[in-house]
Amino acid sequence: MSARKSIYFSLLIILLFFLSCQKDVASKSYFPETGRNAIYQSSIDLRRNLKVLSISMQPGQEDLSGLAYFRLGLGAKIMGAYITNGEGGESDIRGEYPPYLAKIRREEAADVLAYLGGQVHFLNMPHIASARDSTRVRELWPADQLQAGLVELFSQFRPDVVLLARDWTRVRNNHQWERLHADLITAAKESPFVEHLFVDSDNKKGLLIPVDERHKFWKKTYRKVGKEAATKYRSLAVQRNTWLRGYEPSYHLTYTTSPQQIEEIDERLSTSPSKRLSRTDHEIRKLTDVTTQGNPGDALRSLVAVLDSVSYYLTRTYDLKVREQETLLRWKKELEKLRCALLGVEVEYSISDKMLTDRQLTFFTVNKLKGVNDEGETHIYFPSADKGWIINEDVASRISLELEKKYPLVTPEGLDYTYPPGRHEVTSSTLGEPFQFFILHQGPTKEESFIYSSTVEFTFSPKVAIEILSPIVRMTPGEIVVFRLTNISRDGVADVVRADGPLAYSNESKFRLSNKDNLHLDTLRISWTGRPDVGTYLIPLKIGYTQVGNFAARKFNAEVDKSKKVGIVGNLPNSPLANALRRLNINFSSIRLDKSFSRQIAFLDVLLVDRRALSLKPQIKDLKNDMVNFVKKGGHLIVFAQDAVTWNESPLWSGMDLTPTVQYDENIELKLSSTHTLLKQPNPIASQDWNGWLYSRGYNIVSGNALENMELPVREKHSGKPLIVSLTGGKGKQTYVDLALGHQWMNIHPGAYRLLANLISN
Numbered sequence: 001m002s003a004r005k006s007i008y009f010s011l012l013i014i015l016l017f018f019l020s021c022q023k024d025v026a027s028k029s030y031f032p033e034t035g036r037n038a039i040y041q042s043s044i045d046l047r048r049n050l051k052v053l054s055i056s057m058q059p060g061q062e063d064l065s066g067l068a069y070f071r072l073g074l075g076a077k078i079m080g081a082y083i084t085n086g087e088g089g090e091s092d093i094r095g096e097y098p099p100y101l102a103k104i105r106r107e108e109a110a111d112v113l114a115y116l117g118g119q120v121h122f123l124n125m126p127h128i129a130s131a132r133d134s135t136r137v138r139e140l141w142p143a144d145q146l147q148a149g150l151v152e153l154f155s156q157f158r159p160d161v162v163l164l165a166r167d168w169t170r171v172r173n174n175h176q177w178e179r180l181h182a183d184l185i186t187a188a189k190e191s192p193f194v195e196h197l198f199v200d201s202d203n204k205k206g207l208l209i210p211v212d213e214r215h216k217f218w219k220k221t222y223r224k225v226g227k228e229a230a231t232k233y234r235s236l237a238v239q240r241n242t243w244l245r246g247y248e249p250s251y252h253l254t255y256t257t258s259p260q261q262i263e264e265i266d267e268r269l270s271t272s273p274s275k276r277l278s279r280t281d282h283e284i285r286k287l288t289d290v291t292t293q294g295n296p297g298d299a300l301r302s303l304v305a306v307l308d309s310v311s312y313y314l315t316r317t318y319d320l321k322v323r324e325q326e327t328l329l330r331w332k333k334e335l336e337k338l339r340c341a342l343l344g345v346e347v348e349y350s351i352s353d354k355m356l357t358d359r360q361l362t363f364f365t366v367n368k369l370k371g372v373n374d375e376g377e378t379h380i381y382f383p384s385a386d387k388g389w390i391i392n393e394d395v396a397s398r399i400s401l402e403l404e405k406k407y408p409l410v411t412p413e414g415l416d417y418t419y420p421p422g423r424h425e426v427t428s429s430t431l432g433e434p435f436q437f438f439i440l441h442q443g444p445t446k447e448e449s450f451i452y453s454s455t456v457e458f459t460f461s462p463k464v465a466i467e468i469l470s471p472i473v474r475m476t477p478g479e480i481v482v483f484r485l486t487n488i489s490r491d492g493v494a495d496v497v498r499a500d501g502p503l504a505y506s507n508e509s510k511f512r513l514s515n516k517d518n519l520h521l522d523t524l525r526i527s528w529t530g531r532p533d534v535g536t537y538l539i540p541l542k543i544g545y546t547q548v549g550n551f552a553a554r555k556f557n558a559e560v561d562k563s564k565k566v567g568i569v570g571n572l573p574n575s576p577l578a579n580a581l582r583r584l585n586i587n588f589s590s591i592r593l594d595k596s597f598s599r600q601i602a603f604l605d606v607l608l609v610d611r612r613a614l615s616l617k618p619q620i621k622d623l624k625n626d627m628v629n630f631v632k633k634g635g636h637l638i639v640f641a642q643d644a645v646t647w648n649e650s651p652l653w654s655g656m657d658l659t660p661t662v663q664y665d666e667n668i669e670l671k672l673s674s675t676h677t678l679l680k681q682p683n684p685i686a687s688q689d690w691n692g693w694l695y696s697r698g699y700n701i702v703s704g705n706a707l708e709n710m711e712l713p714v715r716e717k718h719s720g721k722p723l724i725v726s727l728t729g730g731k732g733k734q735t736y737v738d739l740a741l742g743h744q745w746m747n748i749h750p751g752a753y754r755l756l757a758n759l760i761s762n
Contacts, residue, residue, distance in 0.1 A: 030072060030218065030225070031117045034371070037217050038341040043291040044075030046284060046334035049327065050269055052076045053159035055150075055184065057176060058086035058127065059109035060236040061165045063200065063249045064116065065211040065226030070161075071117050072215055073222060074266060078118035079157050080109060083146070083180060085426065088127035088695040090742065091235040092616060095574035097471065097746060098127075099422035104235050110431040111232040116225070121157065121429050123149045129695040129740075130665040134175045141176075143183060150187035153429075158193040158326055161269055163251070166200035167662075168243035174662055181254070188255045192322050197255035198265060206250030207265040238615050242645050273327050280309050284331065296342050300447040303342070307335045307446075340450050345371035347439060347452055353516065354432070355419065355459045356411050357488045363406040369439070371450075376443035380407070384435050388412030401439060411460070419461040420486075422471060423549075432457030463489040464513070468541060468551050472748050474583045475528055475537075475555040481506070483541070485520040487513035497522070501540045503530050504553065526553075556750035559682040560584050560757035564605045567591045570613025570620060577610050577640065580745040580756055593619050598626045601635070606760050609639040611742055614646045621650035628653075632730030638759055641699045641738045653734060655706030656725070664740075666693040669717040676713035677762050678724070678755075685758065689751025696740035698723045714739070735759065 032038045052070045054062045062080050070076040085102035096104065110120045125146060131137045164184055167177045181199060188194040198207070211223040218225075233240060251265055273281045283306045291299050310331050317325060348368040356362055372378060378401040382389065385397035390410035392399055399407070417424045418432070439452040469482040487493060492514040499506035504526050511520035526539075534557070538550040566588040571578050581588050591600050591607070601607055607630055614620055631637050637652075644658035651657075670690060672679055679685040702722050712722040726735040737759065744752035 030115075033346045034341060034344045039291055039296060039338070040217060041072070041075065042334065042338040042341045043288040045077070046075075046331065046338055047288040047292070048075040049330050049334070050074060050076040050161070051157060051159045051330075052078050052161045052163065053081060053153070053157055054078065054163045054165060055081045055083070055180075056165035057167060057180060058082055058084045058089065059105040059112075060086065060233050060240055061168050061243075062112075063163065063165055063209070063226075064112065064229045065223040066163065066209040066249060067113075067116050067118065068225040068229065069209050069211050069213070069222040070266075072218070072225065073213065074269075076161075078113070078116065079121055079159070080113045080118060081121040081123065081153055081157075082109060083123050083125050083141075084127040085122060085124060086127055088129040088743070090239075090612065091572075092238040093235050094572050095576050095579070095742070095746070096235075097422065097469075098743075099426075101235070102127075102426060103421045106426075106431055108233050108235060112229045115229040115232060119157075120431065121153055122426075122431075123153070123429070124426055125149070127695070128176045128665075130662045130697070131175045132663050132665050132668055134179055136665055136667075137175045137179045141179060141183075143179075146180070146183045147187050147190075150184060151190055154187060154191040154193055160193065160195050162188060162194055162197045164197065164199045166202050166249070168240075168247070169660055169662070176662065185255050193326065194255070195257045196253060196262070196269065198251040199254050200249045201252045202247075202250060206252045207262075208248065208250060209265050238612075239643075242615060242643055245645060274321070274324050277313070277324060277327060280306060280313075280331070283309070284335075291338065291342070300339065300342055303335060303339055304446045307332070307339070310335065336451060340371070340452055343371040343448070343450060345369075345450055345452055347454070349454070351456055352406075354456065355461055355488055355517075356415075357461055357463045358411060358413050358415050360411050360489060362409050362411075364409055364437070365406050366401060366403055366439070369401070369403060372441055373443040373448045376441050376448060378439065378441045381438040381440055382409075382436075383438070389435075398440075411458075415460040417460050417462060419459050420465045420467040422468075423466070430457065432459045461486075461488045463487075463491070464493060464543075466541075466543075466548050468549055470551060472552040472554065472746075473526070474748050474753075475503075475532070475553050476583055476585065477528075478585070479526045479528075479553075479583070481524045481526060481541075481551055483509075483522065483524065485511060485513065487516055487518045490516050495544045497524070497541065497543055499524055499526055499539055499551075500542050501538075503532055503537055504528050504539045552748075554748045554750065556753070557683070558584060558750065558753045558757045559761075560586060561682065561761035562586060564760055565589075565603060566606045566608065566760060567601055567604045568608045568610060569593070570617040571610040572616065575610055576742040576745040577608065577756075580753060583748070584753065584757055584760075586760065593617060593623065597623050598629070601626065601630050604630070604635060606636045606638060609637070609642075609652070611640045612643055612646075613640075614650065614652075615643045618646075621652075624650075624652055628729070631732040631734050634731035636732055636760075636762075637734040639734070639736045640741065644700050653706065653727075656702065656704040656736065658700040658702060658738075660699065661701050662696075664696055664698040664716065664723075666695055666697055666740075668697050670697075670723070671715045671717045671720065673711075673713040676711065678713045678726070678758050681758065682761050683754040683758055685751065685754060689754060691751075692749065693740075693752075694743045694747055694749075696743075698738045698740055700738050702736070702738055 054067055056062045059082050067078050071078045086105040087098035087102035091101055113120050126140050128140050167174050188197050212221050214221055253262055287302050310328050313328050349366045352363040379398050380401045381398045382391045385391045389412055392407050418428060435456045435458055436453060441450050443449045465486040465488055467484040473479050494512040496508040496510050498508045506524035506526050509522040532555055534555050536552055536554045539553050540547045541549045566586055568588055569591045627637055639652060644660045647658045710725040710727045712725055714724040715722045723738050726733055741752050
């Protein structure tokens with residue numbers, strides 16, 4: 001190798017450390033590595049030189065069709081950033097404890113953005129489901145902490161354009177969103193990168209993203225592509241459809257560095273390069289005029305000339321302004337990406353294991369490499385060797401590449417574990433720990449040389465991941481604790497798991513995990529000992545004689561009329577309501593939604609319609625007459641909080657409307673009817689039964705003329721709006737409960753259990 005070539009190639013490695021022809025974890029259908037569409041996409045990415053950052057309060061609220069337009073239509077780099085992980089929300093699939101819901105939301109968001117060729121960033125602020133005022137928001141989202149997180153985000157991604165998604169639940173007086181908007185403006189003003197901040201104003205007179213335009217090659221509208229991406233939000237599928245009914249994102253500009261008025265959202269978004277870079281910009285436009293037409297011709301020669309010009313400027317960083325450096329670095333990355341596409345570079349690789357523990361071995365293999373000149377030299381470079389990884393049984397980070405060879409990688413000691421959920425705090429801004437590698441090829445000419453990179457995300461865990469899937473239970477006969485063990489290491493392990501403490505013990509669960517990724521899922525049946533006072537206790541969970549965790553157990557009194565025959569409609573797997581009934585030792589039936597519905601409920605005393613059942617099981621509305629007859633014949637129909645849109649379209653009884661609100665936080669004061677039987681028997685509901693709630697007190701403002709004839713035993717103190725309403729009908733009665741009881745039942749809240757017992761017993 002000549003000295004001149006060696007110097008050139010060394011410089012190229014340094015400059016392209018994070019700026020090579022990056023393989024993003026993207027949809028192969030829209031972002032192929034080679035071929036006409038790959039060349040076209042790489043060309044518009046280079047030509048536009050634009051970064052767009054979407055910010056939303058939680059996963060699922062971003063404007064996916066708009067992001068599809070910016071990414072595929074304009075060639076922008078896109079990122080979805082989320083203030084919270086949405087742990088205080090609900091799943092459309094099954095009941096989930098908050099840490100597991102956060103994990104699901106993060107994974108879904110990463111899949112969605114990858115489908116659109118984008119990245120994700122999580123700020124990991126606590127989820128505020130409800131807040132009655134901005135003071136409450138500031139308690140959980142301190143201004144300095146949130147603004148610092150946003151400034152760091154801007155510094156890392158360096159966006160030109162920021163899009164703030166609206167809270168798509170479309171509630172008024174959303175203090176969380178208002179505080180976020182204010183902090184975002186402050187952070188944007190401090191950033192040297194942000195040029196425009198657009199806010200989804202829910203105003204029809206705002207700026208619209210042209211999502212109904214069709215892509216040149218894919219022949220699909222960007223709206224269609226956005227809808228395809230949205231299908232990956234499986235836990236939010238029903239909720240997103242509810243949010244988006246009749247809704248079109250509409251933006252207005254709340255911050256800009258441009259002196260000119262912007263009348264179209266994609267107008268004047270790309271920064272014009274400085275005068276000294278204008279010639280290079282002109283050459284890039286000439287190059288992409290050719291490559292976007294799908295006829296590369298001598299494009300590689302022109303590309304290398306432009307690349308040399310960019311590299312020259314980057315050797316003089318002391319003489320460059322910040323914006324010039326950013327422009328050159330973007331050009332460098334996109335030029336190398338376009339060169340890979342023109343050469344037909346395609347890499348297939350595999351990683352044997354992506355969930356690892358300390359000092360654990362995994363294998364990296366390059367299975368196939370296309371677009372390489374046989375006369376050149378090819379190496380693989382692992383920059384993570386500088387972070388304590390052992391690469392190929394050595395500390396060297398650059399190795400000659402051999403196809404099909406298994407390169408051993410050993411993790412560092414002292415990893416920050418991110419799995420399992422609930423046992424390790426979520427602090428990472430990415431889904432996993434990024435691990436980058438480069439394939440460096442030096443051909444006979446510059447036109448035939450390239451640097452290709454990709455990033456793998458690893459998850460780190462203890463050697464045996466111990467998940468207590470029932471982290472809190474009730475001290476009641478027949479209680480169970482579900483747990484799961486997963487062997488992360490390559491060492492076999494066998495033993496027994498049991499609960500063992502002064503207040504409780506369980507059966508022993510024998511397990512043998514001989515190989516990596518073997519898991520053991522089982523249920524422990526808890527027996528209680530002693531006579532502890534009312535309260536909360538930690539019960540040890542042991543493997544052999546070693547304590548490996550705890551679960552919490554609450555002891556409290558809750559009387560219930562067990563003679564009642566109870567049925568439940570619309571419950572999901574692991575429903576908090578169904579689990580609460582079991583913990584009250586109530587036998588109940590899950591009612592099928594078929595032609596036998598009326599026969600199934602004929603012998604019931606109480607029929608429960610679970611939270612959001614009208615949205616999750618739309619066929620329930622067709623059974624309204626059967627439920628009306630059930631009440632007339634003496635049954636008690638209890639409907640727990642429903643989605644406002646779904647209820648208002650097909651209410652189970654007329655004259656009552658729901659309006660969603662985020663004002664009813666967990667600490668709002670209540671006005672209680674002290675003489676009402678619901679609050680008196682069989683369990684007196686005391687003031688302490690309303691303390692210590694999580695996330696929210698309620699979901700909707702209940703109104704309508706039907707309330708004139710209803711009993712209102714529980715109301716919000718200041719507005720007087722009811723949270724429970726009840727009406728006698730024929731020989732029976734119907735009750736609507738808008739209290740946010742799901743998370744309280746998950747948390748084994750004594751007051752929430754006593755209230756449920758009273759609802760069923762009366």
